Amino acid sequence: MPITTTWALARAWYHDRLSPEWRRPTRDEISVLFASMGLTGPAWSFG
Amino acid sequence: MPDASVRLAIYRHFAAHGVPPSRAALREQCDLGDAELDAALERLDAGRAIVLAPGSHDLWMAMPFSAVPTDYRVDWGAASGFANCAWDALGIAAALATDATITCPDPLDASPLTVRVRGGVVMPDSHVVHFAVPAVRWWDDIGFT
Numbered sequence: 571m572p573i574t575t576t577w578a579l580a581r582a583w584y585h586d587r588l589s590p591e592w593r594r595p596t597r598d599e600i601s602v603l604f605a606s607m608g609l610t611g612p613a614w615s616f617g
Numbered sequence: 618m619p620d621a622s623v624r625l626a627i628y629r630h631f632a633a634h635g636v637p638p639s640r641a642a643l644r645e646q647c648d649l650g651d652a653e654l655d656a657a658l659e660r661l662d663a664g665r666a667i668v669l670a671p672g673s674h675d676l677w678m679a680m681p682f683s684a685v686p687t688d689y690r691v692d693w694g695a696a697s698g699f700a701n702c703a704w705d706a707l708g709i710a711a712a713l714a715t716d717a718t719i720t721c722p723d724p725l726d727a728s729p730l731t732v733r734v735r736g737g738v739v740m741p742d743s744h745v746v747h748f749a750v751p752a753v754r755w756w757d758d759i760g761f762t
Contacts, residue, residue, distance in 0.1 A: 581711040588625070615751075
């Protein structure tokens, strides 16, 4: 994965980690996040 | 339940100091006894909000931070510490919304490699990151992942 994509994924995944309201995203939410970044296929699927 | 305050205390300590808080600090800050603290840590571990070292109540990971030394060292100005992987090294900069300098060995030849985040931009942008484990199996062995 290009490091620029990894950086975008890191920001989407971790930007709210220090928020008191943080909660672990559901698999569906994670799948939507992956897809929004073009991360599809078996490596990024929970199916 | 005190889980949210324990989780937040852990993360804030990592952000400020680069290392996890001591049990004594957590007990005092969250106003908990030993058993209550252990129970909160166990719930957070079960919920994958943190990872405890196997068979203990010692912190191993509060993703993206690592409580133990790894190949991924991150300096974010206020402190420095370790990340669990390349993604998490960038994750520290993301979680703290700060500039950061990451040093790690090049997987190809172990030569020192430096990546910087400056003003929301990662440099150099020519590197690639290898995800060795499919997402569906990340938690099969989170230490390996």
